[in-house]
Amino acid sequence: MFLKVLTYEMWPSGWSRKRLHLPILALSLKLWGELEEAKMTNLTKDSFGRQIDYLRISVTDRCNFRCVYCMPQEGISLLPQSNILSFEEITRIARLFLEIGGQKIKLTGGEPLTQKGIVNLVRMISSLQPIADFGLTTNGFYLKKLAHPLFEAGLKRVN
Numbered sequence: 001m002f003l004k005v006l007t008y009e010m011w012p013s014g015w016s017r018k019r020l021h022l023p024i025l026a027l028s029l030k031l032w033g034e035l036e037e038a039k040m041t042n043l044t045k046d047s048f049g050r051q052i053d054y055l056r057i058s059v060t061d062r063c064n065f066r067c068v069y070c071m072p073q074e075g076i077s078l079l080p081q082s083n084i085l086s087f088e089e090i091t092r093i094a095r096l097f098l099e100i101g102g103q104k105i106k107l108t109g110g111e112p113l114t115q116k117g118i119v120n121l122v123r124m125i126s127s128l129q130p131i132a133d134f135g136l137t138t139n140g141f142y143l144k145k146l147a148h149p150l151f152e153a154g155l156k157r158v159n
Helices: 025-030 037-043 087-099 118-126 143-153
Strands: 005-006 021-024 056-057 104-108 133-136
Touching: 056 087, 056 118, 087 104, 087 118, 104 118, 118 133
Parallel strands: 056 104, 104 133
Antiparallel strands: 005 021
16 A cells, blocks of 8 residues: 655655645655656556546545534544645645646545635646546535635536
């Protein structure tokens, strides 16, 4: 399994000191340019040889609901805002993922629509090329207010 956990000791200079889980080893190596193009294809395959072309990015750990399936009765420890990736960092990760052959990106949370400026983030990511599919997972509470701005910003799908 290709799982790379980057901690603050491993971040490239100039990046915030935050913790990040990347589902593809190739993506973390691409951050430093340490990987040749020929090797990227092999590293973006799972243990069954399937091409990995899909990245889920959690933009927040906050949610406006307290559903039993994702919020234990005792609650969860929320990350300080300083540990949440900036929109620029998220966009850079998305760009690098597309550069190594990724095609689909989905924003998740918590509830991504609680994140201030989410429409701007959608606009930033939708401007990246080539992106075959760009979606967002939501509980739908804020969709009445945000559906049209998200569509205008380039979001292709909501579930």
